[in-house]
Amino acid sequence: MKKLDILTPIGLVLAFALVMFGISMGGTGIKPFIDMPSLAITLGGSFSAVLVTFSIADIKKIPKYFKLCTTSNNLYKMDLVDQFKEISKKIRKDGVLAIEEEVSQIEDEFLKKGLELVIDGVDTESIKEILETEIAEKEVLYSGGSKMFKVWGSYAPAFGMVGTLIGLIQMLTDMGSPEVIASGMSKALITTFYGALFSNAVLNPIGFNIEGKGEKEVVFMEMMICGISSIQNGESTRVIEEKLIAFLDDKERAKYYKREGNEKVADLDGA
Amino acid sequence: MKKLDILTPIGLVLAFALVMFGISMGGTGIKPFIDMPSLAITLGGSFSAVLVTFSIADIKKIPKYFKLCTTSNNLYKMDLVDQFKEISKKIRKDGVLAIEEEVSQIEDEFLKKGLELVIDGVDTESIKEILETEIAEKEVLYSGGSKMFKVWGSYAPAFGMVGTLIGLIQMLTDMGSPEVIASGMSKALITTFYGALFSNAVLNPIGFNIEGKGEKEVVFMEMMICGISSIQNGESTRVIEEKLIAFLDDKERAKYYKREGNEKVADLDGA
Amino acid sequence: MKKLDILTPIGLVLAFALVMFGISMGGTGIKPFIDMPSLAITLGGSFSAVLVTFSIADIKKIPKYFKLCTTSNNLYKMDLVDQFKEISKKIRKDGVLAIEEEVSQIEDEFLKKGLELVIDGVDTESIKEILETEIAEKEVLYSGGSKMFKVWGSYAPAFGMVGTLIGLIQMLTDMGSPEVIASGMSKALITTFYGALFSNAVLNPIGFNIEGKGEKEVVFMEMMICGISSIQNGESTRVIEEKLIAFLDDKERAKYYKREGNEKVADLDGA
């Protein structure tokens, strides 16, 4: 179900390429922009603050968070409409147990669990409670990832400033010729440069990326809950279809109606 | 239903004209303010961060977002009151099926769908759920567009600062005569200038513009839901009118009452 | 019902007088602080961004917004308690139709409409829906005005910075003697000065002013809804009084109880 979210690496590479290009326009080459101790203060220091901020369990999720921001789920809403329509028709014809086999082959864990509970005859309230708790749990995952990168993205420029202040204080304490001062000043600014760059080209974008994916995932899960509830309430295929179509955006809806075309009339008869 | 929102281009042109005017007051001409590499870092870099932030599906909506901010929907609330009053009267006289033809000619997809569901006899709860899901979907569209431009508007000055830091570091690394330093400093500041200008004259205003339009659209849709529910509940024409008038602002209301004038008394008799 | 809010002009005049006083303490006079092109960039530029941000309908409301922030409504809560007590007693004695004439003379449109609906026998739910929609509409007005000035207040310093950057870049491009540089720098700072001054002495305060008035207006309207609902539910005069008194603050309540004095006992007997 997961596929590579190609935009994330493209954007990251592009941002650094453009910065490189900007650097190459000056006459100094890349050398003055590479300084390991500055990197240690800015990235290392801000990551230390991240360690204080979060628990071990959260830190262990960092690989998972990276996976979240470099892949994207296939959230095909149209397929979901079709799936629910089919299930609804089957149930109306042969009863709720008729879908047992079909359900066992559903890939999505959330949808599968929901329909299994329907088949098992669990009451509507409990099903809703269970599925909404799962959504809340999913939101905790995504918002946790988003928060970690955003918080990191707020620490990075701060540690950049700390580094610059260290450089400035040292430079002012131990003044030499103007050239020496200028060179000290130049070094002092590198941590601010690192802080601004990592925060705005990497950390904040990744934080927002995970946030946005979480929001979409949640809407998709709410669409499933809507369908499952309708199925359990024994609503007509037509109403279920209308309820689910409401989750499509303009473009998807146009596509859906176009595909349906003449089919639609036939459908309504059978509903 | 869409018409050009003339204020958006006017405001954009005016802002740049005023900045040009400000530049022309100095003795240097426009030349020192045009620098392609600086533009690449500031606009290109911040757009790269936007690519990391959003998914392909979101990025593909950029043309749509531009359309949202340069056009405005005709949200004539008074016409809507009239429309609902007419429908209500017809239904009270000839039953719900009497409006079938009228409904089929309604241009607004949302209103049409809602009234069709009423005619089809779908239950109140389901209709409300369907229409509110559509509103939520509309809100996702507008808030998505608003967020994209606001986030871009926060990256732009940051990349402006990154560019300025690159310039400063290069200048300080490779110091020459004071004139050379001044010219380097001048160049370094251009990215900050670009970042501040694009963020505050273009990106943030467009972000707020889309947000504001979304809010108005949602109120208009809620007004429709209010009318549709009232129709389905079989409320009197008078009550429906009062409920919808409550959505008008002072000015619209004054206009409405003025137009009604003597009509009003007659209306009440027929309600 | 509206009266001049004398504090708004006083505060504005005072702020500018103090700034003038501060300027007069230096030896340069007012001249270096007046520069039309700088004003054009800062105020004109930020207003252009406001034009992009809002719709024509919003922009047309600017005169209304100015009226909102320079006048204040008479929201005499104690009078409202008295009014409702009287109405309640009348209804309990002579029935709901007995208040028809009294209601027709009420000045406040909102209260009048609410009580008319009660007299007309519209059901409680519908009345509440109508009146709450009106409150929401009122909130849209006030929050719209508040947002416009606050957004403007955030653009103004940004355009001030844009102006300062223009000045700096020009100065650095075309360096002359130190005096020339200082004078250019001085000019460059004027836009930042304008931006900070207008934002913090005019735009933000007006934005907060409108916001605060809206909040008070809404509480007053909610107090009316509370009274109207209680009347319709046929609650006792005593309970209505208690419900409305709960909206008074400590000072108003002390005043109210003092005035009531011995009256109170008599009231309770008649309730």
Added chain:
Amino acid sequence: MKKLDILTPIGLVLAFALVMFGISMGGTGIKPFIDMPSLAITLGGSFSAVLVTFSIADIKKIPKYFKLCTTSNNLYKMDLVDQFKEISKKIRKDGVLAIEEEVSQIEDEFLKKGLELVIDGVDTESIKEILETEIAEKEVLYSGGSKMFKVWGSYAPAFGMVGTLIGLIQMLTDMGSPEVIASGMSKALITTFYGALFSNAVLNPIGFNIEGKGEKEVVFMEMMICGISSIQNGESTRVIEEKLIAFLDDKERAKYYKREGNEKVADLDGA
């Protein structure tokens, strides 16, 4: 019920003492830090903006706000538990009218009014509505005070910057020897110093102080509502006790249980 909140003056004096100490470490004495015109611009100017922001009614509450931040209410939750337990037992033994005299001696206006309404036999819904309106009114008071000081605390540094810009522009317009420049610069920075100091040592802390007290007061009032509702619903003394104990924090609870000790068993028998 009110007692002096000794921490507020201690904190204020300490902050200024530490700043004085910092100043005394330099060789210049206090003189360069005292400048009346700078104070006029920074404090006077920001207060002018406060006048524009708020209404006369709000401004008149400033003495009240000062009283709020220098005193603290005795919110003894444990005493409240005892009080309610006693009332509950009395009612269960002798009926609701038996507490009339006890209630008339309660000092807290809110609790007294609530219990009086219970004695008068007003229905649960109305009592809850009345008491919750009072809480809302209390929240308006505290949040109003908090907002005033926080808004002032945001204006103060802004006017500090305005003052500094005035100084800088004057200094750059009228350059003399380096010493003159330095002295002008020094003066220009004083307004920024005042703005930062007052905002962070006085205004913002007071704003947060009032906010925090409001939150505690509201929880205390909600605890009273909880008790009053339980009394009216005729719940058992044991359940009322459990409900109220839930409002205690760990420390208070430990203290409460320790005090109860063996009593507890006896209590349960009598419940």
Added chain:
Amino acid sequence: MKKLDILTPIGLVLAFALVMFGISMGGTGIKPFIDMPSLAITLGGSFSAVLVTFSIADIKKIPKYFKLCTTSNNLYKMDLVDQFKEISKKIRKDGVLAIEEEVSQIEDEFLKKGLELVIDGVDTESIKEILETEIAEKEVLYSGGSKMFKVWGSYAPAFGMVGTLIGLIQMLTDMGSPEVIASGMSKALITTFYGALFSNAVLNPIGFNIEGKGEKEVVFMEMMICGISSIQNGESTRVIEEKLIAFLDDKERAKYYKREGNEKVADLDGA
């Protein structure tokens, strides 16, 4: 139940070690970075502002807050699922009183109290109210701690700036040779350095740390409420299990299902 949260000290030590490392790369040694008066202004001044901001009761909780951020609760969700499953089975077999002894041995105060109330036959509504009040009280504790450190973290850089302004004003008032100026400037910057460092390496991370722990604790308590309610409503062991599993994240769930393995089938039979 509490164990050391090792990440907090590790992060703190690491951040300071990296800053030390950064300092050691310059040629000046640690000496110019240690200045007691600067520390007094920055940390002492900001703590004074904290004293104004909070009440004595809040300040007394600082040791508790430190304990919160250096320890972490064992929130083993899987064990909780097992515990509830066992209790549910016992109740279904032998009635609610059969769990009395088991409950008396539960360590967690919250869970124990909840189940005791069930055994005592208190009604569902009251139990929910009591337990939710306890959660609210817990949230007050955590959010209070989080707010204290975050507010402190916002005062610290502000007092750092106040200190720097004092240094600058003194330096500019009393100018000597360039070396003297540089050294004064260097000293002036130390307070800003302290403010930025403490705020971003210590205070803000601790504030966020407490916030995050509070959120996890609350979810854990909500999971307990969910289980207790289900027990009281007499739901089947299967449904209780499903409801509680919904609180597990992906990893925990995988682990849980793996452990259950064949057990699961047997379980369902006995449910």
